[in-house]
Amino acid sequence: MIEFILDRGSGVATYLQLVHQVKQALRLGTLRPGDQLPTAREVVESLAINPNTVLKAYRELEREGLVEGRPGMGTFVRQGIAGATLAEHTRLRRGLEAWVREARAAGLDQEDLRALFTVVLADAAKEGAA
């Protein structure tokens, strides 16, 4: 099961925050195929948001083929997000942790790290598109 958290000051539309959190959980393996997502009622009872927002997020996930609504039963995960396997995930994470330690030792703070990572990520995306 996944528990949604809302960042009210983020400027990101609420339904998108829910979509991102499900995808993140799929990537990390905390949500797996066959798992049930909380019902709209359960989500609104904890977050005090409009139920249509939850339904919109679930529709978006359904459109992307990640979940499926089963009438009268709820919404279930259909497939995980293809990408690195769990073992590769662990290996890459170790590498990133080592890099963060090295950068910290070089005097970079949290914000410097984030900026550097974002720039490299953006450059890689540009190269990929070229």
Added chain:
Amino acid sequence: MRPAMEATGLGVRYRRTWVLRDCSLSVPAGRVAALVGPNGAGKTTLMHAAVGLLRPALGRIRVAGEAAFVAQDKPLYDNFTVAEMLIFGRRMNTHWDDDAAVSRLAGLGIPLERKVRGLSGGQQAQVAVTLALASRPDLLVLDEPLANLDPLARHDVMRSIMAEVAGRELTVLMSSHVVSDLEETCDWLVVLNGGRLQVSGDTEELLDGHLVLTGPDDASTAGTQVVSASRTGRQVSMLVRGAPPLDPRWQARRPGLEELVMGYLRSPESAVLPHLAGMSA
């Protein structure tokens, strides 16, 4: 899109003063509609007209099915226990779901034997909403349901109202002058200003259809429709509707709900009103 409530050419007058003029709007079923505007805009008058507490001088307002109303000064008797309020409600209403009310109160942890005066403000609001819901309305009309509540109680009241909307076909119309309370909960926006309707529409569509622009004060606004603008030194910031202007010096972003509402309230002559489909047509 079946309307749960529809007003056409609604006008309400107290003695010789018009408090609502030429008000035509429609709220689709299943929506949570926010009714916002400054004090004296006509919010309470519109709600009173919707639930039949007053007769309009002009036009008409119709609700599909039954409406329940919770006034701002919560209509509870201090010396009654919660259980006595339930008995009172049962006698005053033709439709009454006592089981649903009792289980709702149990779920909220509100003891039936407690006197109303011994409840917190948040609990009193919850009891008032529970009584309104027990009459099984199709439209729940709430006048400033969160006024005078602390942030935790506001959150709790909103959570329980949203759960009702998720649980069955219920349309909600609620007024507030604190727009941030409505940002996550309302998917329909109605703005009243000085007795006139300025905005009525789907919240997401409204936000998608507007931009906040900032730029130098000599930048051209050609190609866009300005709702309102404010100037600080050489910089202008404004709310516009539709496409961005052609001048590339403007920086544009999507407005927040509060910016959208404020943009319209600052400029009472602007309006964004949809074409009405018509309930009786």
